[in-house]
Amino acid sequence: MFKNKAFQGKTINIRDAIHGFINLNHIEQKIIKTYPFQRLRFIHQLGPTFFVYPTANHKRFEHSLGVAHLSSKIIKKLREFENFEITEQDEQIFRIACLIHDIGHAPFSHVGEDMKLFEDGIDHEVMTSKIISETQIGEFIKESLGEEALQRVLFISSEKASPVKDIDYIFNELLTGQAGIDRMDYLLRDSYYLGVMYGKYDLERLIETICFDKEDGIYWEEGGIHSLEQFILARYFMFLEVYFHKTRRSLDYHISQLIREFLRENLKADKFPSDVNNFLKIDDFKIFSWGLEQEDFRKIFIEREFFRKIQTESSEHPKPEEIIIWDWLSNEIAREFNDTEFYVDKAENAPYKFEKPDIKIKKDNKLLPIHEVSTLVSNLRPLQKIRIYVKLKKLETIENFVRDFLNKRGIK
DSSP, X not given: OOSSGGGTSSOEEEEETTTEEEEEOHHHHHHHTSHHHHGGGGSBTTGGGGGTSTTOOOBHHHHHHHHHHHHHHHHHHHTTSTTOOOOHHHHHHHHHHHHTXXXXXXXXXXXXXXXXXXXXXXXXXXXXXXXXXXXXXHHHHHHHHOHHHXXXXXXXXXXXXXXXXXXXXXXXXHHHSTTOHHHHHHHHHHHHHHTOXXXXXXXXXXXXXXXXETTTEXXXXXXXXXXXXXXXXXXXXXXXXXXXXXXXXXXHXXXXXXXXXXXXXXXXXXXXXXXXXXXXXXXXXXXXXXXXTSHHHHHHHTSOOOOEEOSOOOOSSOOHHHHHHHHHHHHHHHHHSOTTSEEEEEEEEOSSOTTSOOOEEEETTEEEEGGGTOHHHHTOOOEEEEEEEEOGGGHHHHHHHHHHHHHHTTOO
């Protein structure tokens, strides 16, 4: 992996279900052996999705290893371009940034952010920066690679510091961009562990067709269009069929309730701790084991008495007038029923962000964003699914209320 002996030392190979063997050098092993990184073994990649897809038990730990592995795979390809100037120290810094990019995730991953359980101004990227800076991980980086390396890792992984070298912008794009290696790994990994085909795409072709030059930066050759389309569609369908699954969204809501109750009872707080030491003490297993001792949560998760979706729901790409109707309906339900009896869920995501055109294709010697080259991508629209979830004993009552509301307004 590295020629420089400073980055070699004793290496180990970890077998991975997605990438085969993942090679780690002595610096990376030091980081992996820290508590903040080992904690990722207890943070589910997809929150409570394992209650819907029983094999979805993969964690942030193995995803982080996978992203580090892909970092070297993509750098190996980019080294083929003469004007891609990178030192072994640069690559080591990039690998470390990829390895620890998710270290700030809260219990049950994105549920906490979606349900606003962080203090204002804090998200998992801010916590990632704080954990790197305030624990032995930051010390290991400085001891092994120098103070400047720590600042570079913070920028590449979370943009919470200033870049030191121009290549740091490239590294950040390769990690977090719309066709970045973070997404490359989690789509394949999630698809594999859930047992679905939606997230599959041609990883080898995607990497093989990536290009670089100093003037244009990262782009793909024209022959990579179809693999990029496949990749973007894979993410679209994973959101549609898995991440926005009707039961998973209900369980997200209940998990957020469980987290709130855990924080109130055990930490006397309504939000996750902003202090690194206290934040690192909580994980999925600690919260869920506490929850199973509470009768209400035991009924929800073990006896499956979670909120059920009413039959009527919005379209996947609602027009403004449809959103107005749903907002109106939500307000009417809130007037008629107790807020402990229902929950209005709004699931939103853009599979491709037109305002951030960082996937570029070189066609006829011109560099163009993919949506100007691909009819398929140009026609993608943001997903927005509005659903109403209710207590089982109120399901028929609220179903009828919604039906009457829509019928009186001539809406089917």
